[in-house]
Every structure is written in structure tokens, then in C-alpha cells.
Amino acid sequence: MQDKFNIQKHVNMALEEDLPFGDITTDSLTHEDEELTYYLNTRVDGIFCGKDVFETVFKTLDEKIEIKFFKKDGDKITKGEKIAEIRGNARAILKGERTALNYVQRMSGIATETRKYADKLENYKARISDTRKTTPNFRYFEKYAVQAGGGTVHRFNLSDCVMIKDNHIIAAGSLTTAVERVKKVISHTHKIEVECDNLNQVKEAVNCGVDIILLDNMDYETMTEAVKIIDNKAISEASGNVKYENLEEIAKTGVDIISTSAIVAGAKTLDLGLDID
Numbered sequence: 001m002q003d004k005f006n007i008q009k010h011v012n013m014a015l016e017e018d019l020p021f022g023d024i025t026t027d028s029l030t031h032e033d034e035e036l037t038y039y040l041n042t043r044v045d046g047i048f049c050g051k052d053v054f055e056t057v058f059k060t061l062d063e064k065i066e067i068k069f070f071k072k073d074g075d076k077i078t079k080g081e082k083i084a085e086i087r088g089n090a091r092a093i094l095k096g097e098r099t100a101l102n103y104v105q106r107m108s109g110i111a112t113e114t115r116k117y118a119d120k121l122e123n124y125k126a127r128i129s130d131t132r133k134t135t136p137n138f139r140y141f142e143k144y145a146v147q148a149g150g151g152t153v154h155r156f157n158l159s160d161c162v163m164i165k166d167n168h169i170i171a172a173g174s175l176t177t178a179v180e181r182v183k184k185v186i187s188h189t190h191k192i193e194v195e196c197d198n199l200n201q202v203k204e205a206v207n208c209g210v211d212i213i214l215l216d217n218m219d220y221e222t223m224t225e226a227v228k229i230i231d232n233k234a235i236s237e238a239s240g241n242v243k244y245e246n247l248e249e250i251a252k253t254g255v256d257i258i259s260t261s262a263i264v265a266g267a268k269t270l271d272l273g274l275d276i277d
Contacts, residue, residue, distance in 0.1 A: 004052075006140055011056045014099050026094045037277040038093055040084040040104070042077045046270045049073045049111035049148040050104035053141065054084070057100040062092035074111065074148040083272070097274050105269040106138075107145040113267035114149025117244060117260075124251035126258050127152045131239070133261035142264050154259055162192040163214075175201055179208040193237070202226045206233050214259075216240045220249055227254040 065088030172178035217240035
């Protein structure tokens with residue numbers, strides 16, 4: 001993760017939430033200058049993610065804390081493996097333990113779920129992508145975890161890309177009118193994506209010269225026909241009712257992208273623990 005400013009800002013808020021008036025348990029039970037060694041261990045198989053934010057938590061509490069990582073983001077981890085060694089002030093480590101674990105457990109869970117989907121698409125051209133259905137104020141970390149797991153990210157926010165959905169089309173009067181309006185005002189650097197529910201809309205979107213056509217909740221037969229109509233004139237994206245079990249059937253239609261909120265919203269936190277040496 002390269003955005004140190006964003007990480008530090010988020011970590012500061014997380015620590016302020018957890019340590020508004022200190023840690024009465026740790027401060028009562030440990031000596032101020034006591035030093036110990038801890039290990040970040042995994043209790044299950046998965047994909048590790050969150051190295052930089054994990055380190056930032058402890059360095060914020062005590063910059064002298066030393067952390068040695070044995071894994072990097074995107075690496076496979078096996079039950080019982082040591083991921084990192086944390087050595088330094090016991091008070092600082094204990095105060096940051098839960099916050100640091102919250103980050104890496106959540107991010108590693110998303111990376112693990114994404115890798116599962118990505119691996120299933122290994123023999124197809126389609127790539128797995130996330131959506132904007134993310135946790136408020138945690139999107140940066142969740143989308144980074146998707147990338148670490150081998151997925152591709154959809155638009156990061158509403159400013160990234162034009163995405164014309166059914167309600168926008170109704171508001172504008174027609175799909176063509178909606179596309180014409182946005183083309184008059186957006187930057188030449190922005191792409192235009194249109195959500196289509198049927199083949200007539202797909203044909204209309206192709207004629208409008210949009211960049212991405214989202215095939216929303218279509219059956220496999222209709223999706224296959226839509227891909228033929230698009231004929232590489234735009235990026236084809238399948239979305240809606242995407243599950244791990246039907247990934248290959250969707251990929252067989254020939255779409256370029258399969259987007260789903262399941263790799264983020266459906267991901268379980270990975271069971272990682274901080275154990276004393």
C-alpha cells in the first residue's frame with residue numbers, strides 16, 4: 001500500500017476510537033519499560049493482506065517497535081505459520097493488538113475470498129471485479145485487498161467513471177439521451193458505462209459508442225447473445241446474481257468482467273492471532 005497519508009489518517013482515527021483515555025488494563029498490569037516479543041500467526045489457510053497498515057498501528061504507538069514480516073501482501077499463508085515478529089514495548093503492542101488485527105483479519109479475509117473467485121476463472125478471459133458496495137470509510141482497504149487477492153477493482157468512487165443505471169435512464173428519458181448529455185460535460189479522460197437489462201438496450205448502447213456495457217441480471221443465453229452484439233466494441237461486464245457456484249457458466253458467455261459484491265460483503269474475517277513468544 002503506497003498511500004501512507006491515507007493509512008496514517010485512518011489508523012489515527014481507529015486508535016482514537018479504541019484508546020480515548022488510555023488502556024486501563026494494560027497500564028495497570030505492565031511496567032512502562034517492559035519489552036516482549038509477539039508473533040502474528042495464522043490459524044487457517046488463506047491469503048495475507050494488510051502489512052503496511054498493521055505496521056502503522058504499532059509504529060504510531062511507539063516508533064521504536066521492530067516488526068519483521070515473513071510474508072507480503074498477496075502471499076498464501078498456511079495454518080500455523082508465522083506471518084510476522086513484533087518486538088518492543090509491551091504496553092504499546094498490547095494497546096495496538098486489537099486494532100492491528102482488525103485491519104489484517106478483514107483485509108486478509110477479502111483477499112482470500114477474492115483469490116478463490118480468481119482461481120476459478122483461471123482458464124477464462126473473464127476477470128473478477130468488486131463493486132462500490134463497501135464498508136463506509138474502509139473502501140480504500142477493501143479494494144486494496146481485492147487487488148492483493150488477484151481481482152480487479154471497479155470504479156473507486158462516483159467521480160471515477162460515468163455509470164448510467166436504470167434510474168438515470170428514466171430520469172433522462174432514454175439511454176441515448178443520457179449518454180449524449182454526459183458526453184457534453186465530462187472530461188475526455190472519463191469512461192462511460194451503461195447498465196443494460198435487455199438486448200435492445202445493448203444494441204442502443206453499442207450505437208452510442210459507450211466504453212463499458214454492464215449486462216444486468218441476464219440469463220446465460222441472453223448474455224451470450226449480448227456479447228456477440230457488443231463484438232469487442234465495448235468492454236462487456238456481467239453483474240447481478242453472481243455466485244461462486246455459477247462463475248464458470250457466466251465466464252463461458254464470453255464476458256470480459258464479472259463484478260460482484262460477494263468478494264467483499266461475503267468475505268469472512270481470517271482467523272489471525274497475536275501470540276506472545
